[in-house]
Amino acid sequence: MKIAAYSIKTLSVLFFLYSAISFAGVKEENLNPQDGGEVNTQEEVTEYILHHIKDSHDFHLFSYTSDGERKHVGFPLPVIVWTSNGLTTFMSSEFHHDDAGKVIVEKNGVKLTKLHSKIYELDATASGVNFDAEHHPTNAKKLLDFSITKSVFGVMMIGLLMLLWFSRLARQYKTKQIPTGFGRVLEPLVLYVRDEIAKPNIGPKYRKFTGYLLTVFFFIWILNLLGLTPFGFNVTGQLAITACLAIFTLIIYVASGNKHFWQHILWMPGVPVLIRPVLAIIELAGTFIIKPFSLLVRLFANISAGHIVVMSLIGIMVVMKAELGAPGATILSFVLSMFITLIEVLVAFLQAYIFTMLSALFIGMSVAEHDHDHDHDDHGHEVPDAEDVRADFI
């Protein structure tokens, strides 16, 4: 426990330091990539924040101007798109960090360009992107995009890391009494999810679902924390990711629903017959739409809002420069964003906890053995005696 507490402390300090490092780049990052000049307006800061919230095709750490030329520091990711000539792959560095449809890459006989973090295919005759009044391209169309984007990269990386950490932890229990190394950090967290989230909410059948709950908990938590580093991950702030997680929960609690669960949805016992169809409609909407929707929107909105707040406070540096002077604005934005980043570390855990907790609650509702005709002795919710830790891991 001591080691775990110490490691968590060290981790928080590290994450905090990372966000501090990102300040060094921010002022330059705010520069508009097209004009190469300094950013001083609120609009440009807003654009920068919105750009960060979206997924992107490369890691962009910072930019600077040298000899009147924009230099970008970051690393590219592979672009994999399904064009009208079939599968096309290349590295995103060929776009030269352009995001306004100015650089046109010719690959596999098609013209491709990147516009607001999306890859477009230009018409064969076009030599540049034309825009209509709402700034939508008129001579380019969207593509099926299977690229390894920043978020995909984050998901893959965390998936591999978790596989490594937890398979190692599981192997250690076969030979040792207690885990060694990083396993000591993970064990109390695993036990916490099992004993505080899975057992009380699901009941005696908790073992079947603990694996999913642990996976979701660590996946969301680690990716939330990764979002606080200057690499600009915003994985859990992508609707696609949170929707996918919510659909997993939906499938699990619908598939494991027992007789009582369906009875309480479709033909609620103990209420007048005329009201039962009305209740069935409400219950069906609640089970299939509202529950997963609230899960996915909560995570997405919390994480996105957190990112926007942190970025806005960093943006104070640029916006308030005229009023406070560069040093004053920098100190103000540093202090404010430091504290909000610390709160975000808490939110990162809280959102992972809430998602896991509600998933467990929903699963618990669908597997609970409830007998309404008899007295409520709650035997279905009884938790068996705490088993040996080893038993659950092997």
Add this chain to the structure above:
Amino acid sequence: MEEMVTYVPNLVGAGLIVIGAGIGLGKIGGAAMEGIARQPEATGKIQTAMIIIAALLEGLAFGALFLGK
């Protein structure tokens, strides 16, 4: 100016949502505080229930903000 006016209903709606969510969260927090003060030994259970209700409320508020955007 016209552009600004079209934003007004959204902003007022967002404000109303936040007021409603604030009242709800305040009631939850207040009740939990009272409960903990009366029965400090039930702190853990009360906190868990409080967080769940707060999360459900928050989901509702975020859903409304998200749909109203």
